[in-house]
Amino acid sequence: MPVSKYGVLKGTIAGHLRDADDDHYQILVSAxxxxxxxxxxxxxxxPKAPSDLLFMTSNRIPDTYVAALQELGPGYTRLASKPGGLALDYVRCDWIKPTAMRAVPPYQAGADNDLKDKIEAxxxxxxxxxxxxVYAFGSKWGPEKDKKDRYFRFLPGNGIHDIHMNQGNGAGYRKDNGVFQDGGLVFEYPNGKxxxxxxAFQSQTFATDDKTGNALDDRKPKKNKPSKRANKKSA
Known part of the structure; x- marks a missing residue:
């Protein structure tokens, strides 16, 4: 079963928390x-996979795709998991290059050398x-009526997660597999940049079925190998 309520959130960043959660970076958005x-x-x-995520960043986003993003209204928009629209698919969108992804630690001493540094910048x-x-692609939760957000304390709780590849999972997370439902972030600045x-998780594979998003060899999911350029700055 694919991730639920797949879509994109469009809004203005109003705050962030770097160190409130070791496994996540939290961003507050107003729409x-x-x-x-x-x-x-x-x-x-x-428990059995490397903890470092595979990561890549790119400023080569097709103009037609950007134009479609700009036409969206503020807030959450549900997306159909199919080609030809805004839904992301790391394997099937030709402007995303998964082979360029490399393992990056979540946090470590130094500047611009971990995921929290890169997101924070x-x-x-x-x-x-x-x-x-900011445009955030993933799975929506909320609104949670009488429940405040656990980090930013606004009411009602509301948000989006699964901001990562959502296919090629093995046992335990296979139920989340699907095509054209991958997560990600796109930042757009007033200077046109x-x-x-x-x-992506290192336990996932980019060799996936075109209909289910399951690993092609579901019995032995292949692990992605991080790039040898692991200590160099990303593009």
């Missing part, structure tokens, strides 16, 4: 006065530059 939280995985909690730039917009962030 026409409605508050949402984006929970971005930076670490795998799977993009978030900070969006906060400083008025008119910036755009940056897309893509995340």
């Amino acid at each position: 026409d006065g409605t508050m949402f939280r984006i929970a971005v995985n930076v670490k795998s909690s799977a 993009a978030v900070g730039a969006a906060i400083r530059q008025e008119g910036s917009v 755009r940056q897309a962030f893509f995340f």
